[in-house]
Amino acid sequence: MTHVTDSPRTLLRTCPLCEAVCGLELTLDSDDRITSVRGDQADPFSRGFLCPKGATLGHLDGDPDRLTGPMIRDRATGAWRTVEWDEAFTVIRERLPRITAAHGNQAVGLYLGNPNAHTVAGALYAPLLIRALGTRNLFSASTADQMPKQVSSGLLFGDPLTVPVPDLDRTDYLLMLGANPLESNGSLCTAPDFPGRLKALRKRGGRLVVVDPRRTRTAKLADEHLFVRPGSDAYLLFGIVHTLFAENLVTVRVEVNGLDDVRAAAAEFTPDLAAARSGVAAETIVRIARELAAAPTAAVYARIGTCTAEFGTLTQWLVDVINVLTGNLDTPGGAMFATGAALGIVRSRPFRTGRWGSRVRGLPEAMGELPVATLADEIRTPGDGQIRAMVTVAGNPVLSAPSGARLDEAFAGLEFMVSVDRYLNETTRHADVILPPPRILQSPHYDFALLNFAVHNYARYSRPLVPLGAGEMSEAEVLARLALAVSGQEPRSASPRLPGLDPLTVVDEIVIAGTLHKAGMADRRGELRGTDTTEQRLDLMLRLGPFGEWASEPEAGSDWRGKLNLQVLLDNPHGIDLGPLEPRLPGVLRTASRKVELAPAEMLADLARLRARARAEQPELVLVGRRQLRSNNSWLHNVPPLVGGSNRCTLHIHPDDAARLGLDGLAVVKSAAGTVTVELEPTEDIMPGVVSLPHGWGHGDSTQTVARAHAGVNANVLTDDSLVDVPSGNAVFNGVPVTLTRA
């Protein structure tokens, strides 16, 4: 890449690595290399916060192992060669449509990984690929992550994207379960400097209670930490609900249906039962219920530890049931709904799941997706509708999905695979073609998804900081061309009606025209600003959004009401403070009743499972995960300053368990799904009876040099894809029964 610049220069950009959306101030040298990264002090939301991952963005960006051009694998020799884009797309256009022609659309599976939630390409152009493939075999990291929260929100509020977040900056009491934002910086709760916000909560006299089988850094910061047996959060929360009813502490401030059904359901799930299952004393559960009811404002927040568990959806439902019963839903200081600035999908019908089922296990669809826990089944089980080819975009399911070893084998048996990814890794090594996105700095950034889950209304847009060079392609264009190729179309036939335009422009023009038409503004195309059609789409979404200058009735009450468009964001490169969260009910409800449906039939039906488990024996030893400050799922282990030290793949175990089992050094960990051998790290910070292994490791065969030197083991060899949270189909990573022996 050669272009002339003044050197060095300072540029602003949002960090794309996690949900905290921190503003960054980058210094680039005359070769466009990042020489320093600082937190952007003038960002009104992140106020200069920076974590170790953001700080090493330059190393990630300059990684010599990052793929810089399309690659094709020779199936006979296994050798990779770098090719021109046209050759890569030609191979796809020739191979993939032949498979669908012979076996139908279901023969191709699509997996969308986590970074799609962070990129403009993922937000605006992945849907195009979904449509082009027309397959029901659509999978994503969502069913290894937050699907329980989305199903629960869909049932309660009618829309799975209407997810309440704790009003962190104003709450007086935060009950947090299964989250460790001091290391993760938060999830489904966009809050840059989450640690600082928690400290501020305590400083203003608020109370933080953390429920976790590990004494995490977050737990150490809290007023109170409760060790909880993995997978038992639903009992614990039911114990709180039971107490709220039993002690007449219920104050409902929003319109709801089903209050009596919830009361009836909670009758059998007493604090005593909760104590027996969770290990938290019944008196403590009762006291927490009273504290939540008595606090001027309070919020319950539960994340990955509780989502990726056997009763994930029930747990997420109970979280918001408590927020409702304590009068804290949709009120300042409670659990509130953010107002994203960009126009989102407007849902007309109430959400439901199970509109279709997966072929092999009949698992219900949710949000149009099937559970990733059944992806290996769909590839391996012969018959009509079997997956024979895969497309993956920004995902590494061999390391991130349950029963990873099974999936690894399944991918190896595919007839054809395409991956859009920065790296040759454990998943993409099975691809025939890899299409890499350009450098992070060459992509625009707007958080279409995450700003809908922010604890403060905010917007920020970053233009690409470095132009694309010869032979480089934006990820938006990669996806647009891939969508054409999988349908067997040549780029020039993108649209007969718009001849001479590149595929990306064609797609954007169609979307823009459709959106304008729906808004009754077909004549205003010429007013949209932006250097390309991607920016013009953002401009349109901002103008029509809740703060937008074209909003018919701006809902949001900030000073920016009726003003936003792309130019305003460009004029405010540090981001815009759109004000504190505001009450949004009943406006955002999409239930048929236009009330909060507090007792959805799907949740009441799932109680049978919870009841049955209450009688089951507790396994002697169970596995949970953990996140590490200097990791990001599977893909930052090739960044030298991030690996090593505390950032290693070790099994945390209580010293009493290690002694009882006569273990030290290495141990063999065995589950129903598989076996790994891993180094033990005894610590008092974990409950007896629980061991913890971080996910995303297992780079033993990697061609990434640094990652291979810090390989670790794949935690998902141990997790079992035959288990799911039934209502959402979500994978179960926590509470996996294991046995340990000496290595």
Ligand SMILES: Nc1nc2c(c(=O)[nH]1)N[C@H]1C(S)=C(S)[C@@H](COP(=O)(O)OP(=O)(O)OC[C@H]3O[C@@H](n4cnc5c(=O)[nH]c(N)nc54)[C@H](O)[C@@H]3O)O[C@H]1N2
């Ligand atoms: N540094 C870093 N940051 C990240 C990521 C990363 O890999 N590294 N990943 C990003 C992603 S994709 C996500 S989704 C978010 C997730 O962000 P968080 O939800 O904060 O995830 P974790 O840090 O894994 O914290 C989950 C906690 O749940 C606990 N836990 C396990 N089982 C149970 C249980 O049954 N009950 C309860 N109550 N607790 C349990 C674990 O001990 C752990 O401390 O983090 C994001 N941020």
Ligand SMILES: Nc1nc2c(c(=O)[nH]1)N[C@H]1C(S)=C(S)[C@@H](COP(=O)(O)OP(=O)(O)OC[C@H]3O[C@@H](n4cnc5c(=O)[nH]c(N)nc54)[C@H](O)[C@@H]3O)O[C@H]1N2
């Ligand atoms: N045992 C266990 N397993 C888990 C979890 C757990 O807590 N425990 N957590 C789960 C959670 S919350 C999540 S979100 C999933 C994550 O699951 P995945 O999304 O499948 O895995 P990642 O490791 O995030 O992989 C991201 C991939 O995207 C590539 N990439 C990075 N940036 C870009 C980009 O801009 N464009 C493109 N095209 N590719 C890019 C990376 O190289 C990498 O290959 O893992 C889940 N798996």
Ligand code: SF4
């Ligand atoms: S907290 Fe997240 S968004 Fe902020 S600098 Fe770190 S990785 Fe980037």
Ligand SMILES: [Mo]
């Ligand atoms: Mo995630």
